[in-house]
Amino acid sequence: MPIVTVTTRDGRTKDLTAQNGRSLMENLRAGGIEEILALCGGCCSCATCHVYVDEDWLPALPPISADEDDLLDSSGARRPNSRLSCQIKVSDALDGIAVTVAPED
């Protein structure tokens, strides 16, 4: 099972054992990362599961959809490596990925 390294807002880093086939958002929440609110439950209707993805891992991710792109625009904290974690499905190909929880809007 892939390992995801997540840095929370207090700067602490935690390694999570993720479940394949589930979204990164679901895995972060299952791992107790409560800063990921994911208010809409993962249907790409809000932007409360916003993370920064380690640049090295960006090419491994599926492209950003127009809806995700627009929703990310609603965040004042958007960066070039911003993603909504509900839109990233975890697989072995992402073993070792590092993400940081974006600041609250």
Added chain:
Amino acid sequence: MRRRRHRQRDHRRGAELRHFDVLIVGTGHAGATTAIHLRQLGNTGSIGLLGEEEELPYERPPLSKDYLAGKKSAADILFRPCNFRAERDVTLIPGERVVSIDPGARTIGCASGATISYGNLVWTAGGRPKRVAGAHVIRSLADVDTLRAELPSATRILIIGGGYIGLEAAAVLTSLGKQVTLAEAADRVLARCAAEPLSRFLEAEHRAHGVDIHLNTSSIDHNQHDLVIAGIGILPNVDPLLQAGAEGADGVLVDEHCRTTLPHVWAAGDCALHHNPFGPARPIRIESVQNASDMATTIARALTGQPQPYRAVPWFWSNQYDLRLQTVGLSNDHDEVLVRGDPATRKFAVIYRRAGRVIALDCINNVRDYVQGRGLIESGVEVDAALLADPDRPLKSLLES
């Protein structure tokens, strides 16, 4: 029976002992969020989370969508799969209902006979669905489990009420191959919360998917259907608060920090009647995850000495078939409706104005307008109607002009 007696005895034994620095009543989004945020903000006191349901806190929005469709399991919709008790030191008190409050003694009385004392009481008890005899409702996990158990033997389903719950259920059930009839008492669906262009668009969408919609219909023959579902709104669960002297009616009145008029008693979520900075002059209740979550945060901040008034732009979403509906702002008391884009393209927005200012947008398959429209609501700028209605002009650009 045996288990039940045992539990009641436990409650009575605990009656003299039980005290929580913060006692939260209601295990929905507002209650669970209050508990989590209190800990995140550094609160170390004892927290009790009491609710009528036996289940761990879970998310309600999927109940009328993916959970009804069988696409998500009960485990999938748990509110943060974290273990409240172990990781957050939150004491869960399931299967319990509050019947009285003594604000002077700072105690609550429970249906089981137990008495629990509190330092602060956070009331997040939500609402109970209005009932129609013989009809299912969609409010709790147990409601939907009961409904789903009957689905295999049901072909013809009647849904009473053309609000969001009824429409979402109609979309799921037709996709499961059911023959759905939807009866709405008003002359259009979503009559209470949206303008006519959205109502007519959704009626056409649902009819195209095979839903038999009857408008202006308050009574319909149940016997022609194998199963009946009522989605006609909720009644806020505030009776013990009002009986204890809290101000309110159809909800409990709270101020900008979500304080009720009773000392040390707070309220959040569906049952909290409040003056919303983005709403009309009169107090209103808002039934949404956003409102529940942000009010809960407001209370957690106040209780940890970091008060910040509740001032969040309201937002809401719904999924029906392949339609993504997103609402930002509150359309109450609008005096003008503009349609931006052509509904025939299945991508458009309905813009609500009051006194020339944009107060809300319903966006259909149109995330961009949803995101950019928020800025117009927040800024309160007056924008020319023709510019707003021009879908080729980004809403963001109107803000800058």
